[in-house]
Amino acid sequence: MESNYDGLTYARPTCSRENLSQKFCKLEDKYSRQYAHIYFMRSELMKNRIESAAKKKWGAEINIKKLSDVVKGEKCCLLGTLFKIMPLQPSILKEISEEFSVPLQSERMRFTGEDDKLVLEDSMQRISLVGNIISHECFTGSIIAVLGHESEHGQFEVEDYTYPGLPPQTEIVHVPKDDEYVLFVSGLGIGAKKEKTMQIQLLIDYILGMLGGKEDHELCAKIIHVIVAGNSLSKDTLDKEFQSKAKYLTYKSEASSVKAMCDLDFFLSQLVPFVSVDIMSGEFDPTNHVLPQKPMHPCMFPSARSFHGSTFHSVSNPYECRIEGVHFLGTSGQNINNLYAYSTINDGLRLLSDTLQLQHLAPTAPDTLGSFPFYDIDPFIIDECPHVYFCGNQPHFASEVKLGEDGQKTLLLSIPEFSKTSCAVLLNLKDLTCEELCIDVDWKEEVDNMETDDPEPEK
Amino acid sequence: MEKRKKDAQDMPLSSKRCCTEQDSYTKDNINLLASLPETDVAKWMRTPLTKLDIKSDPIIFQQIDVDHYIADSAISDMPVPEGGAAPVIRMFGLTMEGHSIVCHVHGFLPYFYVQAMNGFQEEHCDEFQSTLNELVLKEMRGNKDLTKAVYKVECCQKQNMYGYSSSGKSTFLKITVAVPRLVATTKRMLESGFRTPSYPEYVYQVFESFIDFEIRFMTDCDLVGCNWIELNPGKYQIRDAAAMISTAQVEVDVKFDDFTSHAPDGDWQKIAPLRILSFDIECAGRKGVFPVPDVDPVIQIASMVKCQGSTGEPFIKVIFTLNSCSSIVGSHVYSFKKEENMLQAFSNFLRAVDPDIITGYNIQNFDLPFLINRAAHLKVAKFPYLGRIKDSVTRIKDTKFQSKQMGSREMKNINMEGRVQFDVFVALLREKKLRSYTLNAVSFHFLGEQKEDVHHSIITELQHGNSQTRRRLAVYCLKDALLPLRLLDKLMFIINYMEMARVTGVPLSYLLVRGQSIKVISQLLRKTRAEGLLMPVIPTSNNDEFTGATVIEPLKGYYNIPITTLDFSSLYPSIMQAHNLCYTTLLMKTGKERDKLSPEDYIRTPSGDYFVKSSIRKGLLPEILESLLTARRNAKAMMKVEKDPFKRSVLDGRQLALKISCNSVYGFTGAQIGKLPCLEISGSVTAFGRLMIDQTKQHVESQYTIENGYEHDAKVIYGDTDSVMVKFGVKTVAESFKLGQEAAKFVSEKFVKPINLEFEKVYYPYLLISKKRYAGLYFSSSADVHDKMDCKGIETVRRDNAPLTAKLINTCLEKLLIDRNPDSAVTHAKEVISDLLCNRIDISQLIITKELTKTKEEYAAKQAHVELAERMKKRDAGSAPQLGDRVPFVIISGAKGQAAYLKSEDPIYVLENNLQIDTEHYLKHQLSQPLLRIFEPVLGESKAESVLLKGDHTRVKKVVASKVGGLMAFAKKRNTCIGCKAGMSEDGAVCKHCRDRESQIYQKEIIKLSALEEKFSRLWTQCQRCQGSLHEEVICTSRDCPIFYMRKKVRIDLESQTSVMRRFGSPVW
Structure with a gap:
C-alpha cells in the first residue's frame, strides 16, 4: 500500500471500516407477501417520532386524532402516510391492456401534473388534503403530520404540516488528526457505447499515485478508502430486448453485461491490492433490481475476489458503514432520482435533506420505486443521523452541511455520475469537507494531461 | 352487486393487522340503530313547496313517466266513469324547481277502428254499440264492476294505410271501450264474426288495436316523451293531503283536453333537475352457492344521489350496514343490529329521497329482486313500497323480451310507479358491443379506472370480521354505487335517452324495456292520425326468407396504393325517399289498382314490386324520414352555433336519436314478427341497394379510364351494403381525395334525389381479405395524417378467441399498414409463435371465456367449459363456477388424441400446478387461420404458410414439468x-x-x-x-x-x- 515515485515513499494509512448494512442484506426471498406490511410497519415505527415532532411544532396539547374520529370543522392534527394520486405516472395496467395497446403514455422523465391529488392515509382510511401543502413538493410514502380541519366537502384543509425531523446522532469519537480521504465515485458506466475507459484508468492511476506531481502523490497517499456508489456498469449493458426477444433467437447468446463485468473486475483488481474498496450495487449492475439491492455476487469478480474480506468488499445498496468512526449512509441514487421524477424539486441536495427530515431513505418505495415486500421491518427508516449522507449518480457534484435542532451535523453529498462528468469526490475525514476531483483528457495535445481542480469552498 | 366470478384460492386473508386496532372501535357496537334518525330523513327530502295559488299560478312540469290506472269513482268536476270504471292517465313529473308532481288526467278512453261493412248506415251505430256491448259484457262474466263495456261507436271517414288505393277514404267505425284491456276482447269478438240485427255475420278487419293506451293518449294530446306540460290556472284542481294517493309533493287532477303540451323546442328543451339514485347491495353468501334471498342475508346497501345536470360529487352518500362499521370520510354510515331494520331503513330512505330515476349495475335482475324477496322472506311488511304510489306494492314479474337486435332475454319487471329504472347494465347491453360487461371491465373501458373485485366468500369473511373489515366492504360497496352514476354521466345516457324519447314520442321507460318497433309505431301513428290513415292489424307470419345485401366480390390482396371509399349516406332511408316506398304507395299484387294507373305513374322495383310515384301520392314513410333528416340537419346546425356545453350535448343526443330512428324505419318494415311487416318495402329497398352498388361500379369504371384522359383505369375492388372501394390507380392520398370527391359528385347525379354518394375516406394501404373482412389505414380529415387503423371483421372482439389472437393480429396489421413493413410483421408473428411454444406468453393472453348457460345435461355436445365446471366442482365446490357465470379456461396438453373438451383447465390451477399449456393447440386452432388470412394477400398463399408456420422458430420448445398427474409422482x-x-x-x-x-x-x-x-x-x-x-x-x-x-x-x-x-x-x- 505504498506508492513509490520520485524516490519518495508515501505510506497509505490503513483504514478501519465497519459495515453496518446487515439490515439491507438479510433477506429471506419471500415474494408471497404484499406491500401493505411495509406501510404498516413504517407507520407503526414512525408513530412516536412524528407525534413528538408534531407536539414540538404545535404544542403538547395539540388535538391528535385518528382519521375515523375527525369531526367536520374541528381543528385537529392528523398523522399518516402521504399518497399522491398522479394520473401521468406510468401504469403497467395501461401498458398491457389491449384497449390501450397504442402507446398513449408519452415518454416523459417526470410525472407531476396539474391533476395530481394528495391524500393522507392512516391505517384505516384516507382523506384528501388541500390548502397549505404543495403536492409537487411532497412524496408518496412519507410519514407526516398535518394540522387543519375537515371541510364541508370531506377534504382536509391543511394549515401547516411537518416531517419527523432529523433523527438523533452520535458524535464522532476519534476525529482523525491528519487529513484522511475517502474517495467517492459513481456511475463508471463500463460497457457504455461511449465508455470513458481512459478516464477510468487515469483515475485508478491517480489513486495509485502513478500520476501527477508531488502534491498529488501526497494527497493520494491519504486516500484510505474508495466507495464506488453504484452503476459501475452502463445502462447499455442492460439489454432490455434480451428479455423480450423470442427464445429461438437468444438461447445460445450470453448476457450483455459479461464483457463489461470482466472490465470492471480488471479495474478493481488494480486497485484492491493498494487501497480498500467498497463497491455498491446500482440500478444497472448485475444484481437484483428492487431495493435493497444485494451485493454483486463474488463469482463475477474472479480476479478481485481474492482480496475479498480484506480490502475488497462488494456491498449492498443502500450502504451504511463506519469508517474511522465517521458514520456513512447512502445509496446509488435510485431513491433520489425517483423522488426527482415524481416531484418538481430540481435540487438534489434538497431531496437528500428532505429524506433525512422524513427519516426515510426511500419514501417512494415500494410505490414507484421497486422494493422487496418486507414483513416486519422497514429497513429504509433512518434511525440514526449519519455524519455523511450521500447519493450516487447525480448530474453534478454538490455538498452542503445540514444542521439539526438537536445539534446534529450531517454532510449531504451528491456524487456526480462519472460517465457524464468524469469527476469523483474526495472527502476529508478530518473536517468532513469535500472537493471534486475531475479527470480531463485533452486529446489534441496528445498528452494525457490530468489536473485536479482547486478544492471548492464549502457552500 | 353484479355477479362475480368465483375463485377463492388466491385470496390473502384480509388485513389481519389492521384488526389489532379493533379494541378502540368496540364503542361502535353500542351505536347500532333500529331506525333512521328523523333529522337525517328530513335532510334528504325535497325542498318544501311554496304555497300555490290555483287561481293565478300555472303549474309547469316535465313529465318523466306516463301510465294509467283504473278508477271506479270520480273526482269532482272530472268526467264520471260511466260504466263503473274508467282509465285515468297518470303523468309523473318534476318542476324546474325540483318539486315532484303527479298529474291525474281524466276523460281519455281507449278506442280502435274496424272497417265498416259495405253500405253501413250511420244511424245503425247505436245498434252496433249496444249489440257489441252486450256481447262483450257476456264475455266478461264474473267481472261485476263493469256495467258498460263498449261506450261508443262512431262512423268516420278514414283510409287503410296499407296499400295504395285510388278510391280515397271510406267508412270506418271508431269503437270506444271502457278500459284498455277490453280492446283485445272486443277486437276478438269482431274478428271472429259479428252480427247485429241489421247486418249479417261479418268478419271485421280491425285497425290499430295494438296501440298502447299511453301511446294513444300521448299521440292524441300531442305529448312526446319527457316534454313539458303546462297546467293553466283554473283548469286544474289540487288534491288535499287526505286525497293524495302518491308521495309526490303536489297532486293535481285535470281533464285530458285542458292542458298545454309544449313541443321540446327552444326553451322547452331544458331538463328538470331529476334526482338520480344509484345503489348497490352486498350479500353474505355461503361458500360455493350463489346468494339466494331465502337464506343469505343482505349485509350492506350503499346509495348515492345526485341531480341531473349538476357536476361534481353526489350530494347524498350513505351506506346502510348490518352490524357496526367504522366511519367513512364523506359518507354517512348507518349501522343496524337487525337486517329487518336495515331493509326498512333503506326503503324509508328511498321514499324520503324520492328519486325520479333509479340506477345501478344489474339492479333490475339482481339487486332489486333480491331486496324485495329478502324483505318478503323476513316479513318486512313495509318494505316493498318503492314507487310513488302509496299503496302500490312493488312486485317482481318475469318477462321475456325478444328482439331481432338483441335476441331473446329473460328479464324481471319490477313496478315502481313514477320512477324510471335505468339499469346501466341493461343500457350497455343494448348500446355497446363489448368484450365483457362486468362493472369492472366497463368502468375501465369508459372511465379508464379499475375497481376492486371482491369475491363472495371474502365478502362473508369481511362481514364476520370487525367494524374495520366491514368498513372495507362498505368502501367497496359505495364505489359500486358511484360507478353507475359516473357511467351515466360519461355516456350521457340520460340526455340521449330523453332526446330519443322526445324524438320518437314514447315514454322514457319504454326505451329500456321495449323493442325498436314501438318507436316507429309511435312516429307512424302521429303521421297517420294527421292524414286520416289507419294501421291494419296484420297477423304475424313467419314465411319469406330475407335476401340480405349482396356485395361485389372482393378482389383480395394487399393494396399499397390509396383505395378510395365512396359511401351512400343513409342509403336505405334515402332509397325509400327517392322511390317513394311506403305502405301507402304500395300497389298490392292482388289488387286491381295498378290497372287503373298509367305506367308513368308507378315504378317497378328490382324485386318486382310496384309502388306509385310521389306525383300520385306521397308516401308517409318518406315524409317521416324527411322530417327526421331535416330535424337532424337542424340539430346539427344548431349544435355548431350553440355555446352552452349542456345544450350542445342535448342537441348532440338529439341528432344521434334522429339518426338511429331513421335507420330503424327500414328495419321495422322488415321485422316479420313486428306489428306491420311489409316485405315488399324492405325487399325493394335492399334490391335497390344492390342495384345501386352495381351501377356505381359501372359508372366509375366507365368514366375513370385512360381513354377519358385519366392516368389509370379505375377499378372497383370491393363493394358492400352501402359503400364501394375504388382503386383509381393514383399514388398519393391527396390525388385520391380529389378523384373521390369528383366521382362521388359524378355518380350522385345519376341517381334520384336524395340518394347521395359521398366521398368519405381513403384507405392507404388497404388489406382486403375477403367479404366483410378488411383492414386499412383510414384517411379522412387530412391527406397527410391517418385518423386510425380501421379493421372490419378481423379477429378482434370475438370472445371465444384467446386475447393473444386479437393482440397478435392487431400488432401484425399495425406493422403491415402503419409501418408498411411486412418483414417486421412476419418477424413479430414468428416471435410470438416462438414465445408461445416456449411457454413465454402470459396466461391471461391464452384464456378463453365462455358463459355457463346450461347444466351439463342440457348441452347436447360435450363442451370444454362445461366439462371444466364439473371437474372444478369435484375439486372444490366452493370455488366452482355456477350457472350463469363466465368460465375462463385454458387448453392444456393431455394424452395424445385426447378430446379437446377434456383438456380445458382452470388458469389458476394451471399456474399453481405448473401444468403444460397445449401450445400446439393454440397455434393450430387459434393463431394459424387468422394469421394466414392476413398474410396470404401479402406473401402469397403457399408462401405464407411455409414462412409463418414452419421453420426455426417452431423448433425450440420448452415443456414444463407439472406437479400433478401422470408419472410425476414417480419422478x-x-x-x-x-x-x-x-x-x-x-x-x-x-x-x-x-x-x-x-x-x-x-x-x-x-x-x-x-x-x-x-x-x-x-x-x-x-x-x-x-x-x-x-x-x-x-x-x-x-x-x-x-x-x-x-x-x-x-x-x-x-x-x-x-x-x-x-x-x-x-x-x-
Missing part, C-alpha cells in the same frame, strides 16, 4: 448444472466443466431475476393504487383484469428463480 428430482443442464452429483450451481463460465451463467440468471422483481413491484403497487389503500392487503380477484394472472405468475416465477439464484451461494461476504 425423482436430480440436480442439473444451470449452465449445461448436465446431471450433477454435487451441490452448487454449475458443474466442473462450466465453472470457468460461472460468472456468465450467473449474469444470465440474475437478469431474469431482476426483470421479474421489477414486474412484481410494478404489478402489486398498481393493485394497491387501484384499490385505493396502502395499508390494506389487495384482495381483488377480478379475472377481467390483465394483472390478475400476471401477478400470480410472477410470484411463482420469482420463487423458482430465487431458488436458482440461491444455488450460487449468498452474495453477502
